[in-house]
Amino acid sequence: MPKDSLLGNNFASAPLSLGRRSMNLLITFAAGAAVFLVLLPLGAIFAYLIYKGIGSINWAFLTQTPKPVGEAGGGMANAIAGTSLILLIASCMGVPIGIGGGIYLAEYGRGTRFGNLIRFTADVLNGVPSIVVGIVAYSLVVLTQSHFSALAGGVALAIMMIPTITRTTEEMLLLVPHTVREAAYGLGVARWRTTLSITLRTATSGVITGVMLAFARVAGETAPLLFTAFGNQYWNWNINQPTAALSLQVFTYAISPFDEWHKQAWAGALILIVLIVCSVSAVRLAASRGMLKGA
Amino acid sequence: MPGPQPVPSQELAVETRVYERPLGRTGSSQVADRIFYLAMLACALCVLALVGVIIYELASKSSLSWHAFGWRFFFRSEWDPVNDQFGALPFVYGTIVSSLLALIIAVPLAVGVGVFITEMSPPWLKTPLAFTTELLAAIPSVIYGLWAIFVLVPLLRLYVQPLLAKYLGWTGLFEGPPYGIGMLAAGIILAIMVVPIISSITREVMTAVPQQQREAVLALGATRWEMIRTGVLRNARAGIMGGIILGLGRALGETMAVTMVIGNRPEIAKSLFAPGYTMASVIANEFSEATGDTYLSALVEVGLALFLVTIIVNIVAQFLVWTVTRGTPRRGNA
Amino acid sequence: MGVGIQVDKLNAWFGKTQALYDINMTVAANHATAVIGPSGCGKSTFVRCLNRMHETIPEARATGAVRIGEVSVYNGTSAVQIRRRIGMVFQKPNPFPTMSIYDNVAAGLKLNGFRDRRRLDEIVERSLTYAALWHEVKDTLKKKSGASLSGGQQQRLCIARALAVEPEVLLMDEPCSALDPISTGKIEELIFQLKERFTIVIVTHNMQQASRVAEFTGFFLLGKLIEFDKTEKIFTTPSDKRTEDYITGRFG
Numbered sequence: 001m002p003k004d005s006l007l008g009n010n011f012a013s014a015p016l017s018l019g020r021r022s023m024n025l026l027i028t029f030a031a032g033a034a035v036f037l038v039l040l041p042l043g044a045i046f047a048y049l050i051y052k053g054i055g056s057i058n059w060a061f062l063t064q065t066p067k068p069v070g071e072a073g074g075g076m077a078n079a080i081a082g083t084s085l086i087l088l089i090a091s092c093m094g095v096p097i098g099i100g101g102g103i104y105l106a107e108y109g110r111g112t113r114f115g116n117l118i119r120f121t122a123d124v125l126n127g128v129p130s131i132v133v134g135i136v137a138y139s140l141v142v143l144t145q146s147h148f149s150a151l152a153g154g155v156a157l158a159i160m161m162i163p164t165i166t167r168t169t170e171e172m173l174l175l176v177p178h179t180v181r182e183a184a185y186g187l188g189v190a191r192w193r194t195t196l197s198i199t200l201r202t203a204t205s206g207v208i209t210g211v212m213l214a215f216a217r218v219a220g221e222t223a224p225l226l227f228t229a230f231g232n233q234y235w236n237w238n239i240n241q242p243t244a245a246l247s248l249q250v251f252t253y254a255i256s257p258f259d260e261w262h263k264q265a266w267a268g269a270l271i272l273i274v275l276i277v278c279s280v281s282a283v284r285l286a287a288s289r290g291m292l293k294g295a
Numbered sequence: 296m297p298g299p300q301p302v303p304s305q306e307l308a309v310e311t312r313v314y315e316r317p318l319g320r321t322g323s324s325q326v327a328d329r330i331f332y333l334a335m336l337a338c339a340l341c342v343l344a345l346v347g348v349i350i351y352e353l354a355s356k357s358s359l360s361w362h363a364f365g366w367r368f369f370f371r372s373e374w375d376p377v378n379d380q381f382g383a384l385p386f387v388y389g390t391i392v393s394s395l396l397a398l399i400i401a402v403p404l405a406v407g408v409g410v411f412i413t414e415m416s417p418p419w420l421k422t423p424l425a426f427t428t429e430l431l432a433a434i435p436s437v438i439y440g441l442w443a444i445f446v447l448v449p450l451l452r453l454y455v456q457p458l459l460a461k462y463l464g465w466t467g468l469f470e471g472p473p474y475g476i477g478m479l480a481a482g483i484i485l486a487i488m489v490v491p492i493i494s495s496i497t498r499e500v501m502t503a504v505p506q507q508q509r510e511a512v513l514a515l516g517a518t519r520w521e522m523i524r525t526g527v528l529r530n531a532r533a534g535i536m537g538g539i540i541l542g543l544g545r546a547l548g549e550t551m552a553v554t555m556v557i558g559n560r561p562e563i564a565k566s567l568f569a570p571g572y573t574m575a576s577v578i579a580n581e582f583s584e585a586t587g588d589t590y591l592s593a594l595v596e597v598g599l600a601l602f603l604v605t606i607i608v609n610i611v612a613q614f615l616v617w618t619v620t621r622g623t624p625r626r627g628n629a
Numbered sequence: 630m631g632v633g634i635q636v637d638k639l640n641a642w643f644g645k646t647q648a649l650y651d652i653n654m655t656v657a658a659n660h661a662t663a664v665i666g667p668s669g670c671g672k673s674t675f676v677r678c679l680n681r682m683h684e685t686i687p688e689a690r691a692t693g694a695v696r697i698g699e700v701s702v703y704n705g706t707s708a709v710q711i712r713r714r715i716g717m718v719f720q721k722p723n724p725f726p727t728m729s730i731y732d733n734v735a736a737g738l739k740l741n742g743f744r745d746r747r748r749l750d751e752i753v754e755r756s757l758t759y760a761a762l763w764h765e766v767k768d769t770l771k772k773k774s775g776a777s778l779s780g781g782q783q784q785r786l787c788i789a790r791a792l793a794v795e796p797e798v799l800l801m802d803e804p805c806s807a808l809d810p811i812s813t814g815k816i817e818e819l820i821f822q823l824k825e826r827f828t829i830v831i832v833t834h835n836m837q838q839a840s841r842v843a844e845f846t847g848f849f850l851l852g853k854l855i856e857f858d859k860t861e862k863i864f865t866t867p868s869d870k871r872t873e874d875y876i877t878g879r880f881g
Binding site: 111177179180182183184185186187188189190191193194197198201202204 | 680682685687709710711712713714716717719721723724725726727736737740741787790791794
């Protein structure tokens with residue numbers, strides 16, 4: 001202790017006050033409680049989905065179309081097929097444009113004002129409410145064709161996929177070190193060829209992860225399909241006709257007054273969540289293996 | 296040595312050398328490069344075009360309603376399709392109240408989770424915890440709604456609402472018959488949906504605070520909470536704010552789960568037990584059955600307002616997050 | 630067989646900053662020429678101007694005349710075509726991470742449309758032999774990825790990849806700076822053998838390396854070529870005082 005100390009003897013050697021210690025403990029408990037409270041509904045949702053849904057999933061459910069109101073039985077086969085059709089249409093439009101946009105941002109738009117504008121716009125687009133996207137798709141496709149269609153639903157979902165895929169593709173391409181591109185330039189490979197065969201190829205697993213995440217996100221969307229794909233009681237493979245979708249069917253059944261339909265809603269929801277969790281997990285698994293290979 | 300023998304001397308003309316080497320073609324790639332560039336540019340322009348298209352379609356299809364009602368559209372309460380009288384005030388009210396309620400519940404929980412995962416959790420627990428909170432973000436809205444209708448609402452009706460009415464009824468916020476369905480249910484389910492976004496951003500900005508900051512505070516003799524408060528939260532403040540606003544943006548636009556539990560009645564009531572209506576819900580419920588041009592146009596105008604509000608909220612949020620994580624690449628929105 | 634390089638009044642800029650001032654140099658065919666100098670003197674920039682890699686950096690440009698044999702680098706031919714005749718090996722080994730060893734060596738050919746399978750096998754074997762890597766990898770050519778080799782092996786793989794397209798000139802930008810002494814020794818040995826077939830320009834910050842492998846040496850300082858002569862002369866009786874100061878370690 002220096003002779004001219006202003007703090008006095010007690011400063012350094014005094015024990016930690018009770019107030020400070022209890023505050024520390026209290027906060028730790030509060031944070032832990034927060035984690036518990038957040039995980040609780042998650043657990044509850046999955047538990048209920050399995051508990052209420054598993055009973056209604058049978059072969060009939062997976063292969064039949066809905067029965068008329070009041071009759072027992074029937075299934076959501078057409079809804080599962082419809083969701084696949086709509087997602088296929090959406091992917092055909094959304095994936096190439098999204099990846100192209102990502103390539104532009106990573107390879108040509110670095111640091112430019114225009115590139116920043118695109119990046120910013122994509123981030124903003126990611127926040128547009130899905131119901132608004134539904135209105136736009138309605139306006140563009142349904143009004144033009146004068147009827148609901150799977151195509152309109154696909155367009156709505158594609159609009160939601162494009163900004164997400166653009167940004168994730170860009171981020172993955174930026175992770176490819178510049179030395180890899182240089183090696184290709186040094187060999188006299190043209191720029192377009194380098195971008196496709198070398199840069200994109202090196203980033204493949206990451207880009208696919210981004211695409212699958214966008215895919216999983218729109219697979220569960222209901223709002224944009226409400227007045228684009230609209231729903232259908234029967235099988236439909238025609239992209240120009242209204243089509244059933246799993247998420248739409250779950251919604252319709254859930255708000256109906258019929259117990260039978262409620263049970264089927266849980267079953268449909270279970271299938272939907274299983275599909276989504278599977279695709280996200282498969283992607284993470286492939287990504288972790290793929291990353292190790294490419295390192 | 297296997298293979299073709301090297302061609303001797305450099306007096307040979309360039310042309311002959313070309314035939315000896317494996318690469319016969321030496322065409323220029325400038326045309327191909329240009330085409331590729333234009334194709335990629337076109338894709339990027341689609342992003343801009345999308346925003347333009349959205350604004351254009353919303354604006355043009357809502358012009359009818361705009362011309363009929365003007366600004367007052369958002370301050371009137373009448374929603375009468377039969378007589379072509381439309382006012383969006385109940386929806387604006389419902390959207391704001393449900394979102395604010397959601398934030399009040401979600402923010403402490405989400406920030407708590409973020410703090411726990413970043414600063415307090417043992418390392419082996421970090422990844423599983425982070426993964427499970429992100430799993431919450433992957434659950435589709437309609438499934439939240441389904442669970443809310445059949446699990447949350449009965450819970451509220453049978454246990455929570457009577458309790459709230461008994462002890463907090465004097466506030467005026469918990470009056471009226473406990474239907475279960477209503478603003479409170481909507482607020483709660485929205486809160487659950489918004490927690491993952493806020494906690495994910497909180498974690499991101501807290502991780503971005505350099506370790507030196509934490510060490511500086513600890514070295515002065517602070518407890519762990521004091522270190523978190525002054526060394527991390529203070530620095531990450533702007534980013535956490537941004538995360539909260541981003542959560543607000545999501546809550547404002549959330550459609551399905553809210554539609555399924557809010558009661559869908561265009562009324563303005565003080566009590567949280569009362570049913571309500573949000574901007575997104577009215578569009579979801581009435582759009583496909585809207586007869587009459589003014590009706591449809593009014594709904595589109597509601598959509599346009601929702602679009603503009605969410606865009607502004609998201610821009611503010613992005614900016615705030617960017618000020619803290621400047622330079623660190625953002626993870627995708629899953 | 631290699632060809633000579635003639636450089637006349639080469640100037641280079643990064644945006645507004647000038648990096649090279651009026652470089653004139655004649656590089657002899659089938660010899661190794663070293664380019665030495667302290668950090669930031671422009672030696673890497675100079676070598677990257679020879680195959681127009683300098684241009685890949687945004688806002689970079691160069692003026693002047695460079696002739697590789699009969700071909701003018703800056704007038705007429707496109708950069709992509711030039712780079713097919715000149716091979717480059719970089720400071721940090723950069724094999725293509727998602728490709729096997731075979732595919733890495735064949736990359737320059739495949740990406741430029743070469744399709745003949747049988748000749749491809751021959752060329753890959755020959756290139757790996759030239760790079761003194763064949764015996765170490767001949768059993769795992771298609772199974773192992775290029776990135777799974779050790780640092781020294783990766784650099785030899787990059788050399789093989791550059792040689793596969795049969796360039797006339799090989800540019801090496803500090804090829805050993807990221808490698809351990811044993812791998813460095815192997816690569817220096819390689820350069821001795823490659824000299825018979827190719828013209829080599831090697832940038833190095835290691836003066837001993839320059840005196841080991843190169844017949845001619847150019848000393849760069851602050852973007853200017855101060856002295857260019859036989860390596861022996863540069864290191865024993867340099868004409869310019871600045872060269873002497875650098876050689877004796879007074880700076881740099």
